Amino acid sequence: MEYILETHNLEKKYGRFKVLSNLNMHIPKGSIYGLIGKNGAGKTTLIRIVCGLQKPTLGTYTLYGISNESRKIINARKRIGAIIESPSICLDMTAEDNLKEQYKVIGIPNFDNLHEILKLVRLDDTGKKTAKHFSLGMKQRLAIAIALVGNPDLLILDEPINGLDPEGIIEIRELILKLNKEKGITFLISSHYLDELSKIATCYGFIDKCRIVKEISSEELEQNFRKKTQINVNNVKECVKYLEENKIQYKVISDEIIDIYDKINISDFVIALSKRDCIVNNMQEKDESLENYYLNLIGGADNV
Ligand code: ADP
Numbered sequence: 389m390e391y392i393l394e395t396h397n398l399e400k401k402y403g404r405f406k407v408l409s410n411l412n413m414h415i416p417k418g419s420i421y422g423l424i425g426k427n428g429a430g431k432t433t434l435i436r437i438v439c440g441l442q443k444p445t446l447g448t449y450t451l452y453g454i455s456n457e458s459r460k461i462i463n464a465r466k467r468i469g470a471i472i473e474s475p476s477i478c479l480d481m482t483a484e485d486n487l488k489e490q491y492k493v494i495g496i497p498n499f500d501n502l503h504e505i506l507k508l509v510r511l512d513d514t515g516k517k518t519a520k521h522f523s524l525g526m527k528q529r530l531a532i533a534i535a536l537v538g539n540p541d542l543l544i545l546d547e548p549i550n551g552l553d554p555e556g557i558i559e560i561r562e563l564i565l566k567l568n569k570e571k572g573i574t575f576l577i578s579s580h581y582l583d584e585l586s587k588i589a590t591c592y593g594f595i596d597k598c599r600i601v602k603e604i605s606s607e608e609l610e611q612n613f614r615k616k617t618q619i620n621v622n623n624v625k626e627c628v629k630y631l632e633e634n635k636i637q638y639k640v641i642s643d644e645i646i647d648i649y650d651k652i653n654i655s656d657f658v659i660a661l662s663k664r665d666c667i668v669n670n671m672q673e674k675d676e677s678l679e680n681y682y683l684n685l686i687g688g689a690d691n692v
């Protein structure tokens with residue numbers, strides 16, 4: 389597997405306070421890597437280190453195979469675009485002028501691809517409107533446009549959908565997927581919105597107690613998720629007898645509710661139970677979510 393970013397036993401201390409310790413992370417080329425952890429787990433610190441805004445106390449990392457201890461890391465960092473904490477937008481400027489500023493900042497003498505970038509983020513028709521009149525979603529898309537100047541292969545987005553309305557969230561989701569599929573851009577995304585993250589991420593890293601405690605691909609995660617059918621019945625005892633006799637995997641959840649893990653033919657099942665005076669009041673197909681996986685791994689429901 390080719391990794392765009394690998395960290396090797398990274399450590400970061402603020403004074404005596406250790407935020408990261410022996411942290412090992414691997415971001416596969418072409419992936420959308422979801423970084424998940426509680427508030428204060430160290431996600432932003434890790435991202436700031438990778439972007440060269442902070443130095444690790446110990447440990448190293450490689451970007452495109454280049455060590456952070458090498459001088460060439462400066463060139464490797466030029467291949468990253470990032471939005472960390474608040475996006476750096478000039479509110480009194482138009483979308484186009486904001487982008488032009490970024491071209492100047494990173495020292496690109498012409499404005500090649502400027503209109504292509506504006507089109508990609510669907511801000512090509514905003515004309516003379518200044519960014520202060522943009523919706524939050526538009527501002528976020530402008531921030532992504534700014535991060536795209538210089539053609540990065542890796543985009544790092546720290547909490548990209550915070551504060552966005554549902555429409556804004558969908559726009560950002562579609563933009564990320566488009567950039568990933570059409571431009572081959574790899575993403576590192578930290579987000580609290582696990583349900584949303586699960587719609588786009590191809591792999592995940594879970595950060596807890598200063599370390600990445602688990603890295604898993606979305607396929608592996610899906611295999612770990614147990615699809616289940618949850619049924620509500622008026623006679624749990626009879627239902628359990630039937631499930632046992634037919635060697636169907638199940639778990640009794642309450643006096644009325646049973647989770648069934650094997651695939652069942654619903655009509656046959658309901659008829660068979662009714663012959664045993666057991667009525668199925670309700671039946672729901674359920675997927676164990678990314679959130680459940682996270683809670684099982686890290687424990688505790690606070691501050692997901
Ligand atoms: P996250 O992004 O996961 O919420 P952060 O990386 O922002 O976590 O913060 C991790 C921990 O480090 C927190 O306890 C935070 O208070 C602390 N921290 C972050 N930046 C600094 C700093 N510059 N000085 C001291 N402590 C800091």
